[in-house]
Amino acid sequence: MTRDEITTGLAEILEEVAGVNPDDVAEGKSFTDDLDVDSLSMVEVVVAAEEKFGVKIPDNEVQNLKTVGDAVSFIEAQS
């Protein structure tokens, strides 16, 4: 899976869970500061991403995933 494909997949999840416009989702964007995803919605995003990409994202890893790019890199390395 390419980084772009992972980004597109994350954008779909972010739209479903938090109502984020898919056009706003890019690797440089911060989940909390730019996309307005709060901590409970972030939990939903993580669980949905695990399912979609077939990866495990441990709770202690989530705090390091500040931006969409961080998440793409983590998922890319796991899959």
Place this chain on the structure above:
Amino acid sequence: MSRPDVVVTGLGATTPLGGDVASTWDAMLAGRSGVSALTQEWAAQLPVRIAAQLAVEPSEVLDRVRLRRLDRSEAIAIIAAQQAWADAGLAGSDLDGERLAVSVGSGIGGATTLLAQDDILEASGPRRVSPHTIPMLMPNGPAAWVGLELGAKAGVHSMASACATGAEAIALGLDIIRSGRADVVVAGGTEAVIHPLPIAGFSSMRAMSTRNDEPERASRPWDRGRDGFVLGEGAGILVLERAEHAAARGARVYARLAGAGITSDAYDIVQPHAEGEGAIRAIAKAIADADVAKQDIVHVNAHATSTPVGDMLEIGGLHKALGDHPVLSATKSMTGHLLGAAGALESIATILAIRDGVVPPTINLDDPEPGLTLDVAAHKARHMEIPAALNNAFGFGGHNVALVFARP
């Protein structure tokens, strides 16, 4: 120290009869029933297959992402509160949040969230349980969301007294303003538990009507053919305000919340006291608190749920506490029983009855009980001057609340 007057300056509701107060009130005056057959698959196995479901789904008002984190009871509380807030002319106002409190309760709370998430837990494991579960099912959820929505910083309170909740939440609002703790209180009740488990539970108590083939005729307070209540869902919210505060901002005033009476039976967990002793005391306390002459209270919106025992006990209580002059209404004949929201919705009906000079009808009263010795506006609304009116609400647990509203 003189006690401040408290007035009602805003109303909001979403009910089985309409998505707002105006449509609900129009339907009530027309004598329309909000009860219909439950066509959901899960209803087929239940002994009760009728209910009074919302006329307007929350998804028509609030966006999808917002609804993901709200229990249905929370969503409709927010919708009704937004309406009441706008109706009071407070939308976009610079009201000091530290002078604004919320008192909104529910009889049963976020039960449908609890049950739906338990299904997910059983089917998919704990990790799939929504992180919004707790704020969705916590009993203070509706009040907290309304407080967030309106910026209330003088305290957010969540009354829980079963079917007396909505009325008791309004009584608490009255106390808060009288105590000086806030100038404005957004008060009322919300309920949304049309789901197989609560229906099965009430049904096992033999408390619900099983007139499944005639949904619109199932809720029939004081009629000899009544066989239990019909479950309804909805929310009713009032904006209560210190009278001087309302006058200073030139607010439109619907009515004065003149007084409240609260008692408890200490008798049985679900049966009302055999002589209605607690109800009589609540009505008497409300009248005394209101400082309104008994003969001016010419209308009562009764609790009257359509259960065999409760309906007639209330008649006896009204006779003793108020006399034989009031004209009664059982609006649950049209809305079904909204449990924790009932006292709030029926307070709204009581207030509008005073404003418009009209007693809403009690439908389905085809064969009145011989003991129904008080006058009821059966089938059709009745126009008359209403200087003051009473709203009763009683709940499992032995809760009795009476509220007196009067012309401003």
